[in-house]
Amino acid sequence: MLYLKNLVYHPPAAPTAILKSINLELAPQQLGLVVGPSGSGKSTLLEILSGLAEKTGGQMCWREQELTSLHLQQLGGLVFQFPERHFCGGTILEELRLGHPEIRSEQIHQALAEVGLDHLPLSASPQALSGGQQRRLALAVQLIRQPHLLLLDEPTAGLDWSMRRQLVNLLAKLKQHWSLLVVTHDAGDLAAIADRCWTLNHGELVAVEPATFSQSASVQSTSFTAL
Template identity: 50%
Template sequence: MLELRNVSYQPATAVAPVLCGVSLSLAVGRASLVAGRSGSGKTTLLEVISGLAEPSSGQVLWEGERLNGRQLRWLCGLVFQFPERHFLGLSVGQELKLGHRRLTAEEAQAALQLVGMEGLSLQQAPEQLSGGQQRRLALAVQLLRNPRVLLLDEPTAGLDWAVRGEILELLAVLSQERAVLVVTHEPELFGGVIDGGWRLARGQLEPLSALPTMAPTIATPQGNQP
């Protein structure tokens, strides 16, 4: 279990803290959610959890042990909003091999299979993929690191309804073996997939008792339609 205990964060250039005494716990085998408006500090929260930003005060723990930034970076996998903007490889294969120089083609295809893209050509350019495929590729890159905590910043942003449904189904699968935290300004999209979480406002977390169910239904395969 990952825990934040009374974590605050104030950048050196800010006049007020972005996070104020934030506490939460994330359990393996469950997906949780933090909702909040744009600019509320959701991305900053992920950066603190993942070790990219050092809290001004408080503790981040894994299984009861306090971790430093380097340890958190090993523990967590972070997928940024619009991850396609951060791709560095000229091909899918190169993108998967970043940080994994000895990655074989078989291992790369196994990672793609985990995110539902088995058989995708490793020579294809990432920018030629659809928006949903680019999100899946970003997830595959992080899953190769075998993170115990997977952090997703607005994973459905900019996607149409059908592709959003595919990403939601994938999140349900990925959360079975790791702790997953999604941050979003549209919590209603995750109703029925994620059953609880928090709302971030004025630097503090408030529990969400339940998430509303997404109004548009996830598209069903044609073979299952009446």
Template identity: 50%
Template sequence: MLDVIGLRYHPATAPAPVLADVSLQLTVGSPALVAGRSGSGKTTLLEVICGLAEADAGRFLWQGEALSSRQRRWLCGLVFQFPERHFLGLTVGQELKLGQRRLTAEKAEAVLEQVGLGNLSLQQAPERLSGGQQRRLALAVQLVRDARVLLLDEPTAGLDWTVREEVLQLIADLAKERALLVVTHEPELFRGVVERGWRLEQGTLRPLEAIHSGSLR
């Protein structure tokens, strides 16, 4: 369980805090969601949680133990909205092995199978994959790292409906053994997948109502 308590983030270039006294709890097996408009601070929230940006105030606890920024970078796996922009490997195999020198071909293939890319060659170039395959590869990278907290930034953006449904099912499956947080401007797409949610407005969170049925507001 990851607890985020009293998080505040106010960059010098912003007239007001991007995040102000934000608190939330992420539990294994209970995927959560933060909704908000573009520019509301959703991506910033993920970057601060995973230690890529330094909070001005706040505490982070994993199973009740305080975490430093470095520890959060190991614990959390962040998948950006357009993960293909962050791929560094020339092949799928190289991408999976970044920072994982002892990764065997058998382990890499098993992880690809887990995310629905079992037929993909390790020699395939990531830029030649479809959008849905690139999202799955980005998730596979985090599974190789054994990230205990998955942070997903607009994971269905730009995907057609068929691929979107497949990615949603994958998210539901991955959340069974990990804490998982999705940020999105389309919360209605995650009905039936995500159990709890908040809306981020003016730097603060409020509960997202009717997440299982009816309109999300």
């Protein structure tokens, strides 16, 4: 169980806090969805949860243990927006082994199977994959680390409707084994698989019912079909 209690992030150079008294609970095998516009603090929240930025105040706990930056780096696996821009390996195998030279072949195949890429040759270049396959590979890179919490920043950005649907189905499958926290500016199809939803605006987090976004997405889909 992830608990955030009155989490604050107010860097010295900022006139006001970027995150203001954030309270959030996310249970194991749940997908939490944080929806907000650009500049609302979504990516900052993920950076703090992954140990890349240091909170200013408040508490972060996993079960009953308060989390330090080192704990967070071990606990969470962060998939950046457009993760394909961060690939460094020349092949799928090299990408998965970065930072894990001791990784066993069965672990590599298991991670790829989890994201539906076990049919691809390990010698294939990550840059030669489709957009949807690249997002899946980025998830496999994090699964290799066996995190408790997957953190995803705008996972469907830039994908066509078919790839978005495939990725949403994959996330629904992954939450059977992991907790997921997803941030996005557009709930879209993600609302249908979310267990908890919040809006984030001007650094303030407010809980909402997932149905709120699901109904909105349904109306948009109906309008598009009518065109």
